[in-house]
Amino acid sequence: MRVAETIGALCVTLLGITTIALARQLPYEAEYGPGPGFLPLWLGVTLVVLSVFLVRNALQERASVAPADAEADHSQGFWQFAPGAFAPWLIFFVSTLAVSLLLERLGFALSIGLFMLVTMRWVARQSWLPTIILALATPILLYLAFVRILMVPLPLAPPGF
């Protein structure tokens, strides 16, 4: 976690510096008072100042961990998974990305049905029967609830579903 903390703090520094650089291109003052660049500039400065404390805290944490504890500390890191949880997490993450990107191309029914099929079978580790029932029933229920009852338009595939 110590490395991740340091990287996170440095990201804040980078964000702050970038904000200052971009805000300097905006007018700091306007005719009537502070201009559009006023707040962003100060937010950038605030982020840089805060990041100094964040980096310091992260480095102090690193220094305070004895070498013997380093391995234990590492195990409680940013990517600490429960035993056997990494593969389902990865499948879940990729499925979430896929359903987001394919929603309009495949239509909501097919993309959500596929998402449920994959997550129920390989993430929730359900047997095939409940997996197929959920993969078929979920898009139908969502269609009835959102499209028919709540009148929320969802992307439909060419067959109209």
Place this chain on the structure above:
Amino acid sequence: MDLLQNLANGFSVALTPTNIFFAFVGVLAGQIIGVLPGIGSVVGISLLLPLTFGMDPTSAIIMLAGIYYGSQYGGTITSVLINMPGEAATVATTLDGYQMARQGRAAKALGIATIGSFIAGTFGVVVVTLLSPTLAEFALRFGPPEYFALILLGFTAIGAVAGSSLVKGLTSVTVGLLISTIGLDIMSGRPRFTFGEDWLLSGFSFIVVAIGVFGIGEALDGMMTPAGHPIIRTSLSWRESLPSAAEWIRSRGAIVRGGLVGTLVGVLPGAGSTLASFMAYSVERNASKHPEEFGKGAIEGVAAPESANNAASASAMIPLLTLGVPGSGTTAVLLGGFLLWGLRPGPLLFTQHPEFAWGLIASMYIGNVMLVVLNIFANPIFAAMLWIPYAIQVAFVVLFAVVGAYSLSNNPFDVVVMIAFGVLGFAMKRLDYSAAGLILGLVLGPLAEKSLRQSLTLSRGDWSIFFERPVSAVLMVLAIAVLLWPLVRKALIRRAGLPGAGDDVQYTGGEE
């Protein structure tokens, strides 16, 4: 008399069949959201907010507020039966609630939690009823400096109590503020940070950000450790949940004290029901004649925090309704809802939209009665929901998040942006940065910037304007005091020679 007349009008709005239906849907959804571990009120409200666009705003707020206070009831079931809070505000309940369940007294724990929640929650609503009009009238005198000082106090307060450190909390708020500056400048109309892209001119929709940060972020984090928790099997019939005379005598003081602490803390910006429940637990342990029993199944250890979190969820509506300044992530999302429905919460809400404000307040009385009935008679059904595997729960969170983000403007790009903020929310969660702070900064950013720039325009750039007016001076001093408090606390602990951890209870759970 005006008050009673307004309240009566509010009841006439809340008691229409449509609004009773939506109040019931809200408290039921809140109860379920509270029961499911890892899906808190803020996630639930973020996910369901897009569905309320076509609804009447009064019905919509009645439903969403029902989710908020309903989830405080529901979270207790998981705290007691599996030692895993369904809500951040019910973490303190696990300390004695789970011990009571292990002793075969789960029904009693849930029973006293329900009774305490109802009494204190109703007390909180009474305070909302009495205090809101007065505070709204007082807030009419607020100018830009007062508003800016109040928002600054909210930012520093949430920075201080959310996340693992003040610095991280403030960083989250600052990033939220920065995101709010993307798009057209509110005063000059000049584009900022849009990089020539038209789709960035209107900035990021706060709902897309909230759904991503809370919904997807929590789901990705929770899936790293999705292991189930053993559920204590026990009878939860309503007869067994009623406390005995001795248990009632032990609990009644805790309910009163918890209700008072919760109401008071709920009004404070940045505090919220989680802090209220911990403070009530701590107060109760200090006030108890049997402090040694706390942590071992003391019924007061359940009654106090449960009373406090419900009272706080009610009184948290006061700053939101009267000042338009939310104190927590959940009320920040509610504020975003107000803006989407075309309403501006604040002092004028009670005069311009009385049916909305009083209808909401009246519905909170009705919702609390519904929740008591639900909790006494339907707890076995809600407890059965704990058997749903976590992976299935989060799969549905993703589905609601995707559909919700898409339905905002029928734009698939919103879904991609939501996922990107989900990854940011995941990283923030892992590194213990406050997602609630980010959302509060994002939602209040435009008002904060407008107030700041108007104040400095009024004073011709002189910052002393914030200290020359009495109300803004007090608020600014409080904001600075909150910033300095960690240093003062450290110095006091060092002087007294105490170990660093000064708090009675360590909390590392989610946010509200």
